[in-house]
Amino acid sequence: MMFFLEATIAGLLAGVMYSLVALGFVLIFKASGVFNFAQGVMALFAALTLVGLLQGTVPFVHTNNPDWALPAWLAIIITILVMILLAVLIERLILRHLVNQEHIILFMATLGLAYVLEGAGDLIWGSDVKVLDLGLPQGANDWLLDNYDLYVEKIEMVAAVTAVLLVTVLAIFFHKTRIGRALRAVADDHQAALSVGISLRTIWVIVWSVSGIVALVAGVMWGAKSGIQFSLSLIALKALPVLMLGGFTSIPGAIIGGLIIGVGEKWAEIYAGPYIGGAIENWFAYMLALIFLLFRPQGLFGEKIIERV
Amino acid sequence: MHIGRSIRTVPLAVLALASMVGMAAAYELTIPSMDYRTGPYAPNGIPFANGWTDYWTLLNERDGGINGVKIKVVPCETAYNTKQGVECYEKTKGVGNGAIIYQPLSTGITYQLIPKASVDKIPIHSMGYGRTSAANGKIFKWIFNFPATYWSQASALVKYIGEQEGGMDKLKGKKIFLVYHNSAYGKEPIRTLEKLAEKHGFTYRGLAVDHPGQEQKSTWLQIRRDKPDWILMWGWGVMNQVAIKEAASIRYPMDHFIGVWWSGSENDVKPAGAAATGYLSGAFHQPGAGFQVHKDIIKYVYDSGKATDSAFKARVGEVLYNRGMAAAMYASEAVRNAMKIHGKKEVTGEMMRDGLETLEVTAERLKELGMEGFTYPVKITCENHEGPGLVAVQRWDGKKWSIISKFYEPDREVVGALIKEDSEKYAKENNIKPRDCS
Structure with missing residues (x-):
């Protein structure tokens, strides 16, 4: 029974980690209808920038100069500024030129963006594995392990708390601020929002900036588990079934979807995996999402798409 | 009019002749480098690729190549992706005077290249990876996996x-x-x-x-x-x-x-x-950079600005760097052996295969190479493409x-039987008649 509880908790916490990535997708899709294929690479790029600043890495040369190393608080602020600058550049160089284009064109543009960002990250910061030293707790929670023989990783507990804070801040931002209301207006109807004087370009910069900051959080949490390296960009693959299940437009959907996928795949791997060769959790997550799609094509919390014929 | 045409033709002829002379003078050995410097496996691919490339550069810079023949390293990015790896093989096999050996650094890519190697007559050295039963040289004539298999x-x-x-x-x-x-x-x-x-x-x-x-x-x-x-x-x-x-x-x-x-x-x-x-x-x-060969690499490759990845200098001697260097050392010794066997400096894939199959790197030779005690001696034979198979x-x-x-x-009893069983199964499926190595 204790092992079942342990597997369930591990699934829930892994689900939170998936949700952190999925949130970035949801924000952009909600505001602009663009499926941002580059979200995983944005998490990588943000994490690479942060660790580069922390270690004093000389850009393009890839050697570390201890004199250039920044304290964590300053490195985080500069990384956030870099992600905002990136959002401005994306709007100026890509989105602005693709207004009123089909969604598939915008999707393809983000596909290109993913490759450009990955290459830029490699060029600026190098490809080797970088250790992220932000003082985040590592290893098992000793108290739970010693007193209850329950294995829960500290970094995943931190990720869960961070996710709760992040969702709370996003909820306040969307519902209680003027910009947030403007974002929701754009998400509901671009044309109507434009007609009342909301600047689509500003909204896009804001939403891509927020998404960049969410990507930084996801990159830090995942990077703390494995070191910062290029496989971080593949965490986007873990977010896709979460989005399919939770819906592409719902922040609570991203959280609930993540939890269901996380627990589902852990149960499947542990209890069914040994009978069918193992390593099933990746495809099981997609299968679970597809089963949900059969009954709710818009996902659990997604908006129902109704089109007049 | 005829004179005019002839005059116009002269520079072209001179150019063609010059390029032919240039080609003859600049004969180079083509060594592809199946790198993965990008993608999720880049952190492992980079040190290996640097070790592999730096060793060839060292031979060019310190010794003027192998027996006076320079080496041209042709990099190709596989991203540890089997499909891309096969594309790299196809793209590089005909470069220059033709590739003479492949080190795919991927078991998946190696599996795909095994049938191609015998057709194109280019040996594959999957050093410590790839298909284990390729250790049976009677069946896998073109594949080598020394010094030990999985x-x-x-x-x-x-x-x-x-x-x-x-x-x-x-x-x-x-x-x-x-x-x-x-x-x-x-x-x-x-x-x-x-x-x-x-x-x-x-x-x-x-x-x-x-x-x-x-x-x-x-x-x-x-x-x-x-x-x-x-x-x-x-x-x-x-x-x-x-x-x-x-x-x-x-x-x-x-x-x-x-x-x-x-x-x-x-x-x-x-x-x-x-x-x-x-x-x-x-x-x-x-592991480590405490060997003479490392000092030479620093001097002739990094300090002289010839390194592909100059920022890597402080990491020379890392485990995967040393492994890439070891792979290049084995291949370069096989080139020397091929030149010796055939009495020619223009080495082809077929000659290289002969060089690999009779390769012997003794403890004395390792010392001469500045790698005393770096690894154990290796002797390859027609039957045994794995070599000693020792592991620490x-x-x-x-x-x-x-x-x-x-x-x-x-455990030769277990491993030998498995190699025999698997290689014979492969031979049967692919209609390969085992060679007579006696």
């Missing part, structure tokens, strides 16, 4: 475990688990471990981890529940770093956790910090890797 390594690591337990008979009733990359590479040791489990009476269980291995919680929860006595790992890339961290988190004793030699580099342990101290892995060569265990002490054991002989 199956030899699995059996040698089990011998190490047996020794730690107080004898091979003490393995009875023990639990040995394999955590493996869910790919052709990761699955290689499974049959050997199953056979060894039958022979020694230990319980074997395999736990697959899907690419890339960023999330492994289910695997490590099962390990926590089932409490294996020893864990072997056949991992690559981020899978290694996450596994070592997870093992530390569940308080699994690091001195009972042994990675294959592709799971034992600095990249694999550093992200786990102090928790990785005591972790073990297989090895067939020494190295330990991470929190700062550096050090070899802590003797070199173990593989």
